[in-house]
Amino acid sequence: xxxxxxxxxxxxxxxxxxxxxxxxxxxxxxxxxxxxxxxxxxxxxxxxxxxxxxxxxxxxxxxxxxxxxxxxxxxxxxxxxxxxxxxxxxxxxxxxxxxxxxxxxxxxxxxxxxxxxxxxxxxxxxxxxxxxxxxxxxxxxxxxxxxxxxxxxxxxxxxxxxxxxxxxxxxxxxxxxxxxxxxxxxxxxxxxxxxxxxxxxxxxxxxxxxxxxxxxxxxxxxxxxxxxxxxxxxxxxxxxxxxxxxxxxxxxxxxxxxxxxxxxxxxxxxxxxxxxxxxxxxxxxxxxxxxxxxxxxxxxxxxxxxxxxxxxxxxxxxxxxxxx
Amino acid sequence: xxxxxxxxxxxxxxxxxxxxxxxxxxxxxxxxxxxxxxxxxxxxxxxxxxxxxxxxxxxxxxxxxxxxxxxxxxxxxxxxxxxxxxxxxxxxxxxxxxxxxxxxxxxxxxxxxxxxxxxxxxxxxxxxxxxxxxxxxxxxxxxxxxxxxxxxxxxxxxxxxxxxxxxxxxxxxxxxxxxxxxxxxxxxxxxxxxxxxxxxxxxxxxxxxxxxxxxxxxxxxxxxxxxxxxxxxxxxxxxxxxxxxxxxxxxxxxxxxxxxxxxxxxxxxxxxxxxxxxxxxxxxxxxxxxxxxxxxxxxxxxxxxxxxxxxxxxxxxxxxxxxx
Numbered sequence: 106x107x108x109x110x111x112x113x114x115x116x117x118x119x120x121x122x123x124x125x126x127x128x129x130x131x132x133x134x135x136x137x138x139x140x141x142x143x144x145x146x147x148x149x150x151x152x153x154x155x156x157x158x159x160x161x162x163x164x165x166x167x168x169x170x171x172x173x174x175x176x177x178x179x180x181x182x183x184x185x186x187x188x189x190x191x192x193x194x195x196x197x198x199x200x201x202x203x204x205x206x207x208x209x210x211x212x213x214x215x216x217x218x219x220x221x222x223x224x225x226x227x228x229x230x231x232x233x234x235x236x237x238x239x240x241x242x243x244x245x246x247x248x249x250x251x252x253x254x255x256x257x258x259x260x261x262x263x264x265x266x267x268x269x270x271x272x273x274x275x276x277x278x279x280x281x282x283x284x285x286x287x288x289x290x291x292x293x294x295x296x297x298x299x300x301x302x303x304x305x306x307x308x309x310x311x312x313x314x315x316x317x318x319x320x321x322x323x324x325x326x327x328x329x330x331x332x333x334x335x336x337x338x339x340x341x342x343x344x345x346x347x348x349x350x351x352x353x354x355x356x357x358x359x360x361x362x363x364x365x366x367x368x369x370x371x372x373x374x375x376x377x378x379x380x381x382x383x384x385x386x387x388x389x390x391x392x393x394x395x396x397x398x399x400x401x402x403x404x405x406x407x408x409x410x411x412x413x414x415x416x417x418x419x420x421x422x423x424x425x426x427x428x429x
Numbered sequence: 430x431x432x433x434x435x436x437x438x439x440x441x442x443x444x445x446x447x448x449x450x451x452x453x454x455x456x457x458x459x460x461x462x463x464x465x466x467x468x469x470x471x472x473x474x475x476x477x478x479x480x481x482x483x484x485x486x487x488x489x490x491x492x493x494x495x496x497x498x499x500x501x502x503x504x505x506x507x508x509x510x511x512x513x514x515x516x517x518x519x520x521x522x523x524x525x526x527x528x529x530x531x532x533x534x535x536x537x538x539x540x541x542x543x544x545x546x547x548x549x550x551x552x553x554x555x556x557x558x559x560x561x562x563x564x565x566x567x568x569x570x571x572x573x574x575x576x577x578x579x580x581x582x583x584x585x586x587x588x589x590x591x592x593x594x595x596x597x598x599x600x601x602x603x604x605x606x607x608x609x610x611x612x613x614x615x616x617x618x619x620x621x622x623x624x625x626x627x628x629x630x631x632x633x634x635x636x637x638x639x640x641x642x643x644x645x646x647x648x649x650x651x652x653x654x655x656x657x658x659x660x661x662x663x664x665x666x667x668x669x670x671x672x673x674x675x676x677x678x679x680x681x682x683x684x685x686x687x688x689x690x691x692x693x694x695x696x697x698x699x700x701x702x703x704x705x706x707x708x709x710x711x712x713x714x715x716x717x718x719x720x721x722x723x724x725x726x727x728x729x730x731x732x733x734x735x736x737x738x739x740x741x742x743x744x745x746x747x748x749x750x751x752x753x
Binding site: 132133136137138139140142143144145146147148149150151152153154155157161182183185186188192194195196197198219224227229230232233234235236238240242244245247250252253254279320321336393 | 436456459461462463464465467468469470471472473474475476477478479481483484485506507509510512516518519520521522551552553554556557558559560562564566568569571574576577578645655660662
């Protein structure tokens with residue numbers, strides 16, 4: 106544990122400096138055996154995602170972007186619950202030969218996203234590990250919780266943003282294409298390396314009681330829609346021609362539809378809306394594109410309907426994220 | 430991420446079965462994007478400790494005991510805050526070749542300690558990683574928080590239990606001595622592999638306003654007393670002859686005093702008591718041995734006083750836990 110002894114102290118002081126917070130609910134922040142927060146009145150929503158080098162990201166993932174992404178993927182989970190992010194705990198495992206400059210850049214990225222979404226870092230643990238390992242715990246507050254289990258037959262299925270760009274970015278990163286190499290690949294690399302969590306959208310949808318079920322797309326549309334269907338005990342029909350796929354992806358990849366259906370890493374919100382409340386959606390300033398891609402139906406299977414009306418089973422076997 | 434695809438589902442269902450909870454504050458437990466709990470009235474205390482294979486434990490650490498220890502070390506942090514444990518989130522990184530039986534035994538150990546201390550597992554993340562990595566987040570409630578920073582000159586320094594047994598256990602484990610090999614080594618191996626968090630002691634001391642500062646001894650007495658001194662801006666004097674060292678350790682190791690001072694992994698509570706409240710301590714049924722080992726003093730240095738009254742600086746350079 107030479108690593109820990111040498112620098113844990115220094116790194117924790119650095120975090121303390123960077124993440125000083127004026128949130129008066131923080132009784133005790135970074136630096137003691139545990140953090141202490143005053144309870145609020147609103148239910149607490151808690152999530153925890155681990156990111157491991159060589160499993161979830163390549164060693165050459167730019168550290169600022171990894172700092173951003175490690176918080177963003179957790180923010181995306183809270184967004185899917187319709188919760189407002191508040192407090193984070195950082196678990197960070199660093200190889201002994203890890204460069205202080207790398208860590209600094211990681212912290213800068215983490216700080217950017219924390220500031221943008223008003224998240225206070227209140228504690229955590231820094232230790233040695235063979236591969237860079239980030240385990241972030243994020244706490245938020247959710248007055249109107251939107252679980253996966255509320256979808257009902259006839260509900261419309263919506264998704265935010267575009268699908269498949271991140272999977273194309275992962276594909277490029279896997280072939281060694283670096284960020285900044287050229288503008289056309291950067292669009293996809295950005296979607297993969299630096300996804301934007303749909304926090305405001307999640308809050309708005311929840312506050313307006315606009316959705317019956319919601320999840321974020323981390324494993325791919327087919328897998329995550331499958332999670333909603335399973336939790337809600339329903340089936341689903343997806344119209345292939347409705348999938349929101351960027352013109353750039355259609356041009357760049359012959360597999361655009363498959364990337365959109367199974368690619369994963371999108372961190373868009375997938376949600377269902379009851380027929381009688383669809384009109385309400387139009388009255389909310391959502392701040393981003395949403396697209397109706399199909400409907401919830403009776404039964405348990407998922408079906409993909411093509412432009413000619415042909416139906417085939419929508420398999421949940423997504424692409425493997427990383428280790429193909 | 431083949432590993433994740435193949436078994437994350439199965440492992441999460443297993444956790445759901447094992448950790449069904451009747452706690453009516455859990456609005457949503459394992460299985461959605463995030464967990465949801467109803468807020469209580471008491472401040473929330475949050476801690477997070479990572480344990481990494483080859484850094485914090487040997488690959489042959491019996492999995493049940495690792496399951497127990499991974500929760501116990503977090504319970505120890507809450508104990509040091511005088512908090513009552515309530516909810517846990519489990520982050521678990523498992524190598525692709527990890528055996529299902531190993532995970533099962535890990536879960537059994539985790540379940541034992543969760544049941545014993547009434548902790549509800551409400552969520553987390555299971556993923557692939559090159560080495561077994563456990564990142565547990567534990568939430569508790571603390572009506573009377575006991576930070577590190579409240580020690581004042583003249584306060585008495587106390588420690589629970591015995592010191593150094595766990596460090597001797599680590600020493601034996603590092604030499605390949607296995608659990609169950611013989612009774613004399615098992616005493617030390619147990620202290621290292623399966624430490625007992627002082628949850629009840631922490632709660633009692635906090636409830637009776639008996640302590641001015643408290644910390645748990647994970648890095649070794651010298652390092653952790655140093656943390657109290659730094660946070661409290663004081664110095665300390667420790668009487669070598671007062672250190673609680675087991676007769677077994679004195680017999681087994683010529684370095685017993687050094688192990689007790691610097692060995693770490695004890696997970697005992699180290700706390701300070703104001704002179705006018707020392708008498709109160711005697712009125713509480715503490716349920717375990719506590720020993721007065723010295724006093725807080727002015728200044729910033731730590732001093733070790735031997736049986737002949739000779740004084741020498743008490744260095745904070747603890748042993749390296751694991752990678753010596």
